[in-house]
Amino acid sequence: MAYRGHPWRREMPDPPALWSEGPARLLDYGGAGPVALFVPSLVNRATVLDLMPEHSMLRWLSGQGVRVLLLDWGAPGAAERGFTLTDWIAGRLERALEAAAAATGGPVSLVGYCMGGLLALAAALRTPARVRGLALLATPWDFHAGESAPRARAAAGLLPGLEPLLSATGTLPVDLLQLLFAGLDPFGIARKFRAFGRLDPTSPRAAHFVALEDWLNDGIPLPAPVARECLGGWYGANTPAAGTWRVAGAVVEPRAWRGPSFLAIPRGDRIVPPESARALAERLPDATVLDVPAGHIGMAAGMKAEAVLWRPLRNWLASAVRPSS
Template sequence: MARGLGAGLTLPPDHPPGSDGAKTPAPCSAASPNWSAAWPISKAGRQELQRINGALAAGGHRPEQFRAAVLRRLARQDRALVAGIAAYRRHPWRRQEPDLPVLWREGGSRLLDYGGAGPPLLVVPSLVNRAYVLDLLPEHSMLRWFAAQGHRVLLLDWGWPEEAERAFTLTDYIAGRLERALAAPSLAPLGPVALMGYCMGGLLALGAALRRPERLRGLALLATPWDFHAGEAAPARALAALLPGLEPLMQAGDVLPVDVIQALFAARDPWGIAAKFRAFAAMEADSPRARHFVALEDWLNDGIPLAAPVAREALGGWYGRNDPGQGRWRVAGAVVEPAALAVPAFAAVPRADRIVPPASALALAERLPGGHIEMVSAGHIGMAAGSRAEAALWQPLRRWLAGL
């Protein structure tokens, strides 16, 4: 079964994938810009061209030799990129879905039991990604690790939005489905739970914790945004500005489609996509590192559409108006105020996060009364599922949970 990424990529017979020294046709010179006058060039571009030509002249370098060297470098990068994509698509590893007990079910959502003996830990993931990033590999699973450390681990898998969920608002998810999961009869014998939310799931968990503190013994928020205009507001406002153009797509199916969500995420770091596949081309296919890369990439390409009302609230209210950061975000009519939280709190802020800027997550962490702030030397996904996640996040979080 072919993997999704690069499925439309066709390789010509004389351009075999791989890094075994196979020759690749040189880029067509006719398709490349003539640096003198063939393509239109902006004023800033002309100034940069003058700077480059001046530097070449000062160093005694011929412009045509420099141009040829640049094209050779680009060709090497193209070969590595294509080789990495092809190696990913043909990698033999496939995820085997675990057979887990279901403690509660409503619509497409399920409460999955990862076992473990000890205080309950209920994990709330984002609505736009599959929940199994926290159970990435049998040998590298955040959820299984916590179960082995003496916690009864439960995962709320939101599932695919069916007809009912496509009309859901954030209030429906928080004051409705999440609260009903917390009140599931199967959870009553376990006692109050520690609630843990990841990314967008942290905002959902926070909303539920403020409404139902009697059901909780603590709240952990991982890479959870709050001030969407912290640092620089322009990128967030640019996302919100896309909303009118997305309306026809959402009205057609009552969801923000998966492909659109993937494109929005990719736009956060477009150059990083090429870089990671070039790096993958150099890995041994049967190495643990390559297996981890493939598992994570499969998860990234296995997205979930977002209910249209939620997409409008998130893009317009969160990113556009910055309702949480401005104290205007409401759930079931009540303002979501972190300072009113009545249970112990833990907030993990990844220092290298490109999805949730550290300043955005830190703005929430600092509003939690008496909350523990853990600055994590990792990125948004790496903190939870990276190769160093156990030392960076899992262990500090375990120590905090033990203190409850």
């Protein structure tokens, strides 16, 4: 296969770590200006935000007047296999946020991508004094919005059959996660590889395809308690939109956020339907909403990502200021 034989390999050194706990690290991409702490999903590696030397959202922003930090969750070890969402948010994320604020001298903007947006929102509501602004990129909220309810309930319906595996291994393995995502667009895989086969293998576009595909194939297993909470709670019972999703006992209520917020909603998103993300925008009191002409991954790391997301996000980060209380 042309993809397997392509010579491109990711060989980018990681920036220095300001803090670490277990496999998690707070990476410092440098830059001068307002501080932005990026919070990725728990199920994919954070490298999608730092894809290639010549195509990295984080490195671009650090050169464009933003001090960029990244919470790299790492792969769950024995301890993390028992983590709930409360453990991740009220524990590890909040301690990383505390370290970021201490290292940079003040509150930071939290930038959450996909599932990371829900984690960032919950952390911002719990520790508002450390958060200057809240940027949510392709972040779901209403898991039953539009036509997504049957698909969400079908995903939740898999949970009983997965329970023996979750109990035996402590995780939802990467291969099963990839099958769940592939089911969202079962014919898309064949289409993208046919398109790749028509590219000049020496072109930047071919290298970019390989970089994204390598990232997609290098996932992270999801701890079993989180898998249960996401599949049964988020997808099955729609707990965020229903007002019943709790972190450390408290309901996660977007209307309680008092700072500025920025929501980027990709109109071609098959993973997070735009209606799901728009439901969150409607609940945030001071929301700037960006309609992005891209898909879920293309928005953050596609060939046109600089124009459709990176620049608007940079401009918002430069202007985001919490109102004085």
